[in-house]
Amino acid sequence: MTDTRSEFEDLFLGLYLPLMVVVSVVVWLLVLFAIVRYRARRGHVPSAKSDAKVAESLYALGLAAIAGVLVWQTFTHENRVDRVAATPTTRILVSAFKWQWRFSYPGAGIPAIVGTHAHTPELVVPTGKTVRITLTSRDVIHALWIPELRFKRDAFPGRPTHFDLVFDEPGRFTGRCAEFCGLDHAEMTLRVRAVPESEYRAWLASRRRQ
Amino acid sequence: MARITAQAVTATAVVDTPRPGLVGWFASADHKRVGVLTGATALVLFLLSGTLGVLMRLELALPGLQLFSHDAYNQLFTAHGAGMFYLVFTPLALGLAVYLVPLQVGAAEIFAPRLAQLGLWLLLSGAVTTYAGYFTQEGGAKTGWTAFVPLTDVQNSPGTGTDLWAVGTIVVNVGMILQAFCILATLLRLRAPGMTMLRLPVFSWSALVSCLMVLTSFPALLVALTLLEFDRRGWWGVFEGGGGPIAYQHLFWFYGHPVVYVVFFPFVGAVGEVAAVFSQRRFFGYSALVLSLLLFSALSMSVWAHHMFTTGQVQNEYFSLTSTALLIPAGVEYFDLIGTMIGGAIVLRTPMLFAIGFLLLFLFGGLSGIIVASPVLDYHVHDSFFVVAHFHYTLFGGSVFGLFAALYYWWPKFTGTMLREGLGRLHFALWFAGMNMTFFPMFVLGYEGMPRRLADYSSSDGWTGLNLVATAGALVLFVGALVFVWNVVSSLSRRVPAPADPWLGHTLEWATSSPPPRHNFDELPPVLSFAPLLDLREQGAR
Amino acid sequence: MRVVLAWAALNAGLALLLTLWWQDTLSNALLWSAVAGAVLLAAVAWRPRERARALPESSVGVVLLAIGITGLGVSVAVGEWEVYLAALVTAVGVATVARELAEQRRRR
Numbered sequence: 001m002t003d004t005r006s007e008f009e010d011l012f013l014g015l016y017l018p019l020m021v022v023v024s025v026v027v028w029l030l031v032l033f034a035i036v037r038y039r040a041r042r043g044h045v046p047s048a049k050s051d052a053k054v055a056e057s058l059y060a061l062g063l064a065a066i067a068g069v070l071v072w073q074t075f076t077h078e079n080r081v082d083r084v085a086a087t088p089t090t091r092i093l094v095s096a097f098k099w100q101w102r103f104s105y106p107g108a109g110i111p112a113i114v115g116t117h118a119h120t121p122e123l124v125v126p127t128g129k130t131v132r133i134t135l136t137s138r139d140v141i142h143a144l145w146i147p148e149l150r151f152k153r154d155a156f157p158g159r160p161t162h163f164d165l166v167f168d169e170p171g172r173f174t175g176r177c178a179e180f181c182g183l184d185h186a187e188m189t190l191r192v193r194a195v196p197e198s199e200y201r202a203w204l205a206s207r208r209r210q
Numbered sequence: 211m212a213r214i215t216a217q218a219v220t221a222t223a224v225v226d227t228p229r230p231g232l233v234g235w236f237a238s239a240d241h242k243r244v245g246v247l248t249g250a251t252a253l254v255l256f257l258l259s260g261t262l263g264v265l266m267r268l269e270l271a272l273p274g275l276q277l278f279s280h281d282a283y284n285q286l287f288t289a290h291g292a293g294m295f296y297l298v299f300t301p302l303a304l305g306l307a308v309y310l311v312p313l314q315v316g317a318a319e320i321f322a323p324r325l326a327q328l329g330l331w332l333l334l335s336g337a338v339t340t341y342a343g344y345f346t347q348e349g350g351a352k353t354g355w356t357a358f359v360p361l362t363d364v365q366n367s368p369g370t371g372t373d374l375w376a377v378g379t380i381v382v383n384v385g386m387i388l389q390a391f392c393i394l395a396t397l398l399r400l401r402a403p404g405m406t407m408l409r410l411p412v413f414s415w416s417a418l419v420s421c422l423m424v425l426t427s428f429p430a431l432l433v434a435l436t437l438l439e440f441d442r443r444g445w446w447g448v449f450e451g452g453g454g455p456i457a458y459q460h461l462f463w464f465y466g467h468p469v470v471y472v473v474f475f476p477f478v479g480a481v482g483e484v485a486a487v488f489s490q491r492r493f494f495g496y497s498a499l500v501l502s503l504l505l506f507s508a509l510s511m512s513v514w515a516h517h518m519f520t521t522g523q524v525q526n527e528y529f530s531l532t533s534t535a536l537l538i539p540a541g542v543e544y545f546d547l548i549g550t551m552i553g554g555a556i557v558l559r560t561p562m563l564f565a566i567g568f569l570l571l572f573l574f575g576g577l578s579g580i581i582v583a584s585p586v587l588d589y590h591v592h593d594s595f596f597v598v599a600h601f602h603y604t605l606f607g608g609s610v611f612g613l614f615a616a617l618y619y620w621w622p623k624f625t626g627t628m629l630r631e632g633l634g635r636l637h638f639a640l641w642f643a644g645m646n647m648t649f650f651p652m653f654v655l656g657y658e659g660m661p662r663r664l665a666d667y668s669s670s671d672g673w674t675g676l677n678l679v680a681t682a683g684a685l686v687l688f689v690g691a692l693v694f695v696w697n698v699v700s701s702l703s704r705r706v707p708a709p710a711d712p713w714l715g716h717t718l719e720w721a722t723s724s725p726p727p728r729h730n731f732d733e734l735p736p737v738l739s740f741a742p743l744l745d746l747r748e749q750g751a752r
Numbered sequence: 753m754r755v756v757l758a759w760a761a762l763n764a765g766l767a768l769l770l771t772l773w774w775q776d777t778l779s780n781a782l783l784w785s786a787v788a789g790a791v792l793l794a795a796v797a798w799r800p801r802e803r804a805r806a807l808p809e810s811s812v813g814v815v816l817l818a819i820g821i822t823g824l825g826v827s828v829a830v831g832e833w834e835v836y837l838a839a840l841v842t843a844v845g846v847a848t849v850a851r852e853l854a855e856q857r858r859r860r
Contacts, residue, residue: 004589011586020577030548031569038489040555046491047553056498056545063541067534074530074584081586082526140361141455143520143593147659150590154521157360158452161522174671178520178593180354180663182361183280237815239808319807324814324849331818339826370830377825385818391796398753398797407755422759425793426786439829457778464782504755508762511786512770515779525774532766729807 002085002130002164007077008150015073019066081151084164088132090125096135096142096155096177099184110207115190122191123175126200127167136160143179146192152178167194239327240728241320241392245309246624248330248389252301255337257691259293262286264684267648271681273669283665284352285344291355292375296382297337299473299609304329304389304424306476306616307417309624311393313719314414316402316737318729321395325388332385339378343371351375354663356466357438359449359458364442373442376435383428390424393417402718404737408500411717411740412486412493415500416479419507423468427511431465434458456523463514471510474604475503477612478543478572481565484615485547487713488562489554492741495546502539502546509536519585520592526585533583540576544569560634561713564615567642571607575600578653593663596656602649611641614694621701622708626724633697640690647683651676716741753797760790806856813848820845 038044095102100115103123115121125131135144137155145152146165153163177188195203238244266286269277278286308329312320320326344350348369353362357376360366397410397418410418438458440446449458486493493499513533515524547569556562578600582588591597614637621629655676660667667673711720720743722731735742767783774780820842827834 007586008590011584012581016581016584016587020581023577024573027544027548027573028570031551031566034548034551034554035556035558035566038552038554038556040490040557044555046489046555048491049494049553050492051495051497052549053498056495056542059545060498060538060542063538064535067537070537070580070584071531071534074534074586075527077586078526078530078584081589140366141358145593145659145661147590152520152589152592156452156455156521156523159456159523163522174659176659176661178661180284180358180361180593182352182366183284185284185661186280186664186666233812234810237810237812239811239814323808324811324852327811327814328818331815332821335818335822339822373829374826377829378822381822381825384821394793395796398756399799418755419759422756422790422793426763426789429789430782443829460778460782504759504762508759508766511763512766512783514782524779525776528770528773728809 002081002083003166003168004081004149004151005168007081011073011077015070019070082163084132084162085130088164089129090131092123092125092131092133094123094133094135094144094155095138096144096181096188097138098140098182099177099188101144101175101188101190105204108204108208110204111210117184117187120189120191122193124193124195124200124203125165125167126197127170127194129166129197131165131167132162133165134160134162140181141179142177142181142188145176145178146173147176148173148192154179167192170194170196237327239323241308241312241323241326242624242725244320244323244327244330245305245307248301248305248308248333249624251330251334251337252298252305255293256298256302257695259290259298260691261688262290262293264688266290267681267684269666270664270677272678273667273671273674276666278665280665281349281352284663285350287663288351288354288375289344292340292351292379294605295355295469295473296379297333297340299605299613300383300386300469301333302613303420303473303476303609304386304393306480306613306620307393307413307420308389310620310719311396311414311417312400313623313722313726313730314411314717315397315400315405316718316731316734317396317400318731320392321400322392326392329385329387329389329392332381332388336378336381336383336385339381340375341378343374343378346371346374356462357435358462359438359441359455362438362442363449364444373439376439376442380432380435380439383431387424387428390421390428394421394425397421402734402737408497409737409740409742412482412496412499413476413479413717415503416475416482419503420472420475423472423507423510427465427468429465430461431469434461434465437461456518456521459518459521460515463517466517467514468507468510470601470604471507473609474612475507477609477616478568480616480619481568481612482547482550483715483717484561484565484619485550486741487619487715488557488559488565489551490557490714491550491554492716492739492744493546494549494553495542496740498542499546502542506536506539506543509539513583516583516588519588530583530585534580536583537576537580544573559618559713560629560631560638561615561619563635563638564611564618567638568608568611568615571603571611571642571645573607574650575603575605575607578603591656593661594656595652595660595662598662599649599652599656602645602652606645606649614638614641619713620719622712623719623724623726625702626708627701627704628706628708628712629701630697633693633700637690637693637697640686640693644683644686644690647686648680649683651680651683655680711743714743714747716744718742753794756790756794756797760787760794763787763790806859808852808856811849811852813845813850813852815845816841816848817845 093104101121102114104112113121135155137157142155173192175190350371437448441449515529516533518524660673708724710723764787823838827838
């Protein structure tokens with residue numbers, strides 16, 4: 001199952017961030033060392049050496065190797081994040097419009113949930129299951145971002161896009177529109193509520209009765 | 211070694227009688243005047259666009275302030291971003307090269323001076339046109355500098371503000387293409403005898419690759435905006451239909467990625483010159499730098515769809531590979547810059563302070579760029595304040611600090627006066643501190659879920675504290691800008707005359723008066739390397 | 753010229769990699785057109801050393817031309833009769849520049 005958050009954290013906290021911190025510290029130390037040690041002083045003659053071809057070539061190869069590792073790890077993690085399951089458990093259609101969201105659950109026999117300026121819509125999903133989202137826009141480009149899951153996808157008009165999300169734990173999180181879409185782009189918040197499967201089924205049943 | 215005689219240099223004679231007065235001054239075709247006017251226009255608009263940024267920060271300091279309505283805020287950030295790219299940094303990068311390249315290669319004038327001058331006037335008239343849009347009834351463009359369709363089509367963005375913005379932007383960029391052409395032709399055809407390509411100064415190399423990028427990528431923007439206008443006029447709905455929005459993005463970003471390198475390379479070239487001169491030695495690793503500039507700029511042409519990872523409609527892997535590969539030439543450039551300092555005899559005058567600031571701050575921009583080059587990571591931070599932090603570290607920490615290293619360094623040559631050193635150091639300190647205060651919190655804000663282009667947020671979001679810090683930083687930046695303005699005003703009024711070579715420079719522009727005469731050089735020293743004046747000085751010392 | 757061709761070759765390598773990896777029409781068209789553009793730019797370097805150049809002091813024609821071109825763009829987009837005025841200014845600008853160039857050639 002696609003666990004977007006753990007793939008992100010594995011790659012970011014496990015590889016990219018530590019590498020960035022190490023590089024930052026090394027470069028800052030080198031620069032500060034240079035300023036202190038090689039400040040112009042009486043009698044201090046600057047070096048006449050104007051390159052270090054062997055050292056620099058080896059260094060460039062080292063950089064290429066680092067790039068290679070980053071790319072390899074990115075590709076393997078991305079394959080898992082982008083993968084869509086053959087048979088998702090739940091399908092939800094998310095439709096973005098200026099400036100709110102509409103959620104419908106095809107086949108579940110319940111009315112669509114539509115957000116308004118005054119009422120933030122709530123996307124209810126089961127935990128531990130593959131949720132297939134089909135995302136589209138009714139007007140301009142929007143984007144569905146669920147920061148808790150470390151994932152977003154753009155919503156294009158006329159081009160539905162599909163992706164799978166898995167919610168490990170029950171909880172309530174915020175979703176945002178992440179593509180500037182005009183006047184009230186800042187208001188396009190949504191809520192996500194992940195509940196255990198039994199509670200999810202109960203929720204569906206109660207919506208059918210309404 | 212015989213100097214090249216005055217006769218040989220001034221074989222190109224001035225044939226015009228100068229037109230008297232203000233008309234002659236403004237309509238000058240002298241590449242130096244054109245460069246100065248281009249740069250001065252861009253600097254004024256930098257202060258304006260920067261102030262818009264400060265206004266944005268005032269709105270976001272606290273949730274729910276509504277100093278500006280959503281509509282007004284959307285126009286603010288559009289004008290801020292569009293202003294910075296189209297009207298400030300591209301003209302500054304090219305204007306600097308229009309002035310310096312003919313001097314650095316030992317030429318008497320730029321290639322086709324009237325074309326370069328036309329570029330300046332298209333910048334001016336185009337800028338007026340884009341700003342005119344903000345005085346129309348529906349207001350100016352409010353779609354972000356990227357102007358995506360369908361947001362910019364006539365249903366979603368009615369009114370002439372967007373049209374004026376689009377036309378003005380097209381006009382400005384035609385002007386920039388013309389200037390880039392003149393610079394490139396100067397580099398390829400007008401070099402002084404003895405100046406082979408591998409004796410071009412570091413700044414000239416950076417200008418060369420910038421112009422190659424301008425000439426091969428800016429046309430895509432012209433096509434995108436022209437087709438947008440056709441769409442808005444109803445003449446050709448090329449962006450209608452399911453494939454329209456993504457097609458626009460390909461066209462836009464094919465320009466939109468190289469432009470960020472166009473507004474970067476000339477300033478890193480300047481930092482290279484400053485690092486060498488103020489370390490009192492030859493630039494270290496010259497041939498590696500040349501190779502890395504060529505590779506860096508070629509790669510930059512093939513990475514554009516990394517701005518589109520979250521669309522799900524592009525081949526993420528190819529663009530992730532090319533984008534991550536950028537770390538190779540970038541790392542080589544850092545090796546060379548730091549290698550120039552290590553073993554040097556460093557003099558910490560203001561240009562060098564800004565060069566060092568560049569090294570320390572651009573680093574975070576570059577590293578965060580490698581982060582967003584990974585689609586898995588980009589899926590989270592794209593279109594958030596993390597990305598805003600990333601590109602401000604590259605654009606402010608990189609381009610702006612590099613620009614001011616260039617300005618403080620070449621100011622004596624441009625104006626014949628010296629800028630004040632004490633105010634320069636104060637300016638540097640305020641901006642170094644202010645930059646980090648403003649933009650570092652944004653890495654965290656984006657990571658925590660704050661989208662960009664947000665006209666407001668709410669107190670329950672939990673973003674207030676960091677936003678307040680960022681706004682305080684922006685005010686520090688504003689004060690620093692005022693210090694620079696004060697420095698300029700007081701220097702121009704005190705007029706401490708600048709010698710031809712106040713810094714013991716290495717390159718040919720320092721072998722003539724400050725400012726240079728109309729024909730640039732009375733005589734030229736022999737050119738045996740990329741640092742001819744340093745060679746001469748070392749020879750004299752022996 | 754070799755430098756520009758070398759740059760074109762680097763771009764060609766990246767374009768080839770793209771074509772092999774992803775056959776999207778627009779993306780390939782964009783990148784290969786940049787390759788073609790770079791090859792054309794190499795031609796800019798082709799002519800050998802320049803002969804004596806004239807240094808024009810100023811050009812009012814250029815200023816008029818810029819205003820005219822911008823006016824044309826604006827009026828085509830949002831105006832009506834303004835197109836004619838802008839076309840006139842543009843024509844005057846072109847004529848002025850042509851006259852300046854002719855005078856310059858004459859005086860050489």
